[in-house]
Amino acid sequence: MCILIADDDPVVRDVVRRYLERDGHTVIETADGPATSAALADTGEREIELAVLDVMMPAPDGIDICREVRSGPRPHTPIILLTALGDEDDRVLGLEAGADDYVTKPFSPRELALRVSSVLRRSQQQPDTEQAILRDGAIEVRTALRLALIDRMPVELTPREFDLLVFLLRNPRRVFSREELLAQVWGWDFGDLSTVTVHIKRLRAKLGCRHRIETVWGRGYAWARNRAETGGR
Template sequence: MVMRILVADDDPVVREVVRRYLERDGLTVIETSDGPSTAAVLARNEIDLAVLDVMMPPPDGIDLTRAVRSGPHPDMPIILLTALGEEDDRVIGLQAGADDYVTKPFSPRELALRVASVLRRAHPAPAVDEVLRGDQVELRRGSRTVLAAGKPVELTAREFDLLAFLLANQQRVYSRSELLSEVWGWSFGDLSTVTVHIKRLRAKLGAAHRIETVWGRGYAWGRADSTEEANGAD
């Protein structure tokens, strides 16, 4: 099946360059240039991944991300394009539910690799449905489903992978740098990406979560010697 990618940006040059690279990878690209046309495409649920510019005419990429996450198809993978140095936009975008972000100016090939990575995580090859459990949380790798206190929880691709990693390595402490490497596959990047995803996981799992913060060291699933907030844990 050919994957369909939405590229939403008000700059036609950006759209053209990104389209060329994604089509080289065998993907079908749908282009939009503003918020209303992008919202219309998203509402039809005819795409497998969306690349959204944060600064396009409203509703912007962050507003559209929020709309997707609160809509009927909340697990649609989303990558945001943000301006270089605009850390607040990146954090707000991740809090809104983005799976990944790329800063402008960017390498089109890097974006294409990020798209491929997120697609692999969101649409994995069929596998044995391995089950990971942590107290009141049950995660099934093959079907990519999660139950918290017996109730299904909708997670994005990155949230799922982060939870799976923590459940597979319970009571081991990982710094944000290590999680960025192990889960995202990045050798460098904004550490707030991990912080935001941890907060989102805690919120979605509710009282069933056992994600603990080990002061000054990082995060672990299920440790008693921890504090609740990660003030700069790395």
């Protein structure tokens, strides 16, 4: 796998590179925003399969580049952000920009390597062909095409938002805690639970009044089926 490490600190890049190479990855290093944007836009033989971006590197920063990727020709490229410890606003902005995960500095290089493996494993799952079309009211999801529609109009979702929507649609009326969603949708045994909170918020916003994500206080979230389709039950 070809991994991009973008950080203006050469020590951070060197340590992360050694850990990722130990796991069998090829690593490309960049130190600022322009070089990172150029590397991600390169259509040569070495296609970047995951990017680790420092939020605070020289502009454009990691969050801006994350937005560029999500609106560019390779919108599904997995992204992990490196953020300063305690900068909650940066973490939330990163998740809202479409990042798959984030790791706070100072961090354990081994933990970052495990996060990289987890995100890659999830992104490489085979296309879903089982139950290829899911419907609830005006919402239609074609899982094999990874396409979400409202009133037959496409809705732009990040890969993780799409996975979350599919999971909820396939498990209507069941309440899932944030820990359960983190395990089932993200495939993580550990992680910041605010990741789930932010993705729920973004998914609600993108689905608008059509969403049926209910907050069950003290327990988690559930998808309430369209009453028109369930006989009003």
